[in-house]
Amino acid sequence: xxxxxxxxxxxxxxxxxxxxxxxxxxxxxxxxxxxxxxxxxxxxxxxxxxxxxxxxxxxxxxxxxxxxxxxxxxxxxxxxxxxxxxxxxxxxxxxxxx
Numbered sequence: 001x002x003x004x005x006x007x008x009x010x011x012x013x014x015x016x017x018x019x020x021x022x023x024x025x026x027x028x029x030x031x032x033x034x035x036x037x038x039x040x041x042x043x044x045x046x047x048x049x050x051x052x053x054x055x056x057x058x059x060x061x062x063x064x065x066x067x068x069x070x071x072x073x074x075x076x077x078x079x080x081x082x083x084x085x086x087x088x089x090x091x092x093x094x095x096x097x098x
Contacts, residue, residue, distance in 0.1 A: 002045040005079040010097060011071075015084040018068060036063045037084065040070045048074035055095050058082060073098075 007015070015037065023030030040061040043050060054060040054071065061070040063084075071083040071094055083094035 002042075003048055003074075003077065003079050005041055005045055005072075005081060007081045008083075008097065010094075011081045011083050018066075018084065018086070022066075033063075033066055033068075036065055037068070037070060039064065041079075041081075044070065044072055044074075044079055048079055055091070056098055058095075058098055 019030040019034055021030075022033045040063055044059075044061055049059075051059040051061050057073055058071050059074060061072070063069060067087040069083075069085055069087065070081060071085055073080045073082060082097050085091070085094050
């Protein structure tokens with residue numbers, strides 16, 4: 001059974017901004033980023049506890065080939081994505097959302 005995934009608004013904005021930035025760098029690169037994020041989301045939906053807790057009850061799935069992570073909270077009935085976050089940014093930004 002896979003759990004449904006919901007994005008908090010800041011996480012959706014981060015994803016959209018990263019997609020746009022990569023697409024501006026090279027046409028198609030944004031799509032590749034999107035596919036890699038989807039791979040992480042598919043793993044998380046199937047195995048929510050696959051990743052260790054990174055901060056409090058927030059888990060981190062690393063996006064292959066890009067310096068991003070998907071930070072999420074696994075609940076009994078759904079996955080809540082709190083951030084799609086670049087590894088060079090200050091983690092206090094997403095931690096403040098928890």
